[in-house]
Amino acid sequence: xxxxxxxxxxxxxxxxxxxxxxxxxxxxxxxxxxxxxxxxxxxxxxxxxxxxxxxxxxxxxxxxxxxxxxxxxxxxxxxxxxxxxxxxxxxxxxxxxxxxxxxxxxxxxxxxxxxxxxxxxxxxxxxxxxxxxxxxxxxxxxxxxxxxxxxxxxxxxxxxxxxxxxxxxxxx
Amino acid sequence: xxxxxxxxxxxxxxxxxxxxxxxxxxxxxxxxxxxxxxxxxxxxxxxxxxxxxxxxxxxxxxxxxxxxxxxxxxxxxxxxxxxxxxxxxxxxxxxxxxxxxxxxxxxxx
Numbered sequence: 001x002x003x004x005x006x007x008x009x010x011x012x013x014x015x016x017x018x019x020x021x022x023x024x025x026x027x028x029x030x031x032x033x034x035x036x037x038x039x040x041x042x043x044x045x046x047x048x049x050x051x052x053x054x055x056x057x058x059x060x061x062x063x064x065x066x067x068x069x070x071x072x073x074x075x076x077x078x079x080x081x082x083x084x085x086x087x088x089x090x091x092x093x094x095x096x097x098x099x100x101x102x103x104x105x106x107x108x109x110x111x112x113x114x115x116x117x118x119x120x121x122x123x124x125x126x127x128x129x130x131x132x133x134x135x136x137x138x139x140x141x142x143x144x145x146x147x148x149x150x151x152x153x154x155x156x157x158x159x160x161x162x163x164x165x166x167x168x169x170x171x172x
Numbered sequence: 173x174x175x176x177x178x179x180x181x182x183x184x185x186x187x188x189x190x191x192x193x194x195x196x197x198x199x200x201x202x203x204x205x206x207x208x209x210x211x212x213x214x215x216x217x218x219x220x221x222x223x224x225x226x227x228x229x230x231x232x233x234x235x236x237x238x239x240x241x242x243x244x245x246x247x248x249x250x251x252x253x254x255x256x257x258x259x260x261x262x263x264x265x266x267x268x269x270x271x272x273x274x275x276x277x278x279x280x281x
Contacts, residue, residue, distance in 0.1 A: 004257055022275070070200065094226065101225065101229070108240055109234075109235065109236035109237070109241070109242040110235045110237060111226065111229060111230060111233060112238060113226075114222055114225060114226055114229070116222060117224065118222075118225065118246055119217075119221040119222050120218065122221065123199065123203060123204060123207040123217060123218065123221060124207070126199060126204045126207075127204050127208045128208050133198075133199075134199055135196040135197065135198060135199075135218045136197035136199070136224075136225055136228065137193055137196050137197075138193075138194035138195075138197065138225070138228035138229045138231065138232050139191060139192065139193055139232060140191070140192040140194070140229070140232030140233040141191055141192075142191075142192065142234075142261070142265060153225050172186060
């Protein structure tokens, strides 16, 4: 049902019909496979969107209009290339970038598995500009508030500073 | 180890925090070359660098496998506190980390 209501043409059919569509009917033929990035490819495969943009004025069928089902939202693809290029530029300029590579807030007494983005940034910058020497400075923050230390187990927070030149450490 | 008095804790402004800097993780040229090749070797390069980063971060944080172990280690550290002088924050953290190593050794034995 999800793919049926989300496929490009099915949207206004469902909305205009007061009678619920025959769910036993064969699904509409899949639209041509779009050439897109990895993530939008996944979204396309799961939700069937992204191939052809549905017109904006034709809203998706609400449960009230259809008479059954529940409402849902689709998370759009987020382009992170701007972030990566900004980080690369900063490193090329000899700057430092502070990153929290755990990628989230938690109350575990142990480090979470790190996100790969920090390595992508470091390796990407070095691959883009030969001769650049990116250094990763691990930084631990230890808070002394008793309440935080003891109630939540780990009051540590991790910052990873990608640093181009060690001299910049003195600027902090 | 640098002690700053201007950073914030999660529930109180201007509380103390110890910022500990670890040894810088250098990125060898081989990893960059592997990254440039793309595909499987790119993945390997990223995984390898992630491992090194993780080890670096572990050296500047206190890591316990679970909450109970953390409590035991913190209690042991408090019992070990010398009476004639106060440990610096750096000594405290180092002691915690060493006790954690010992605790993990006996835990796995």
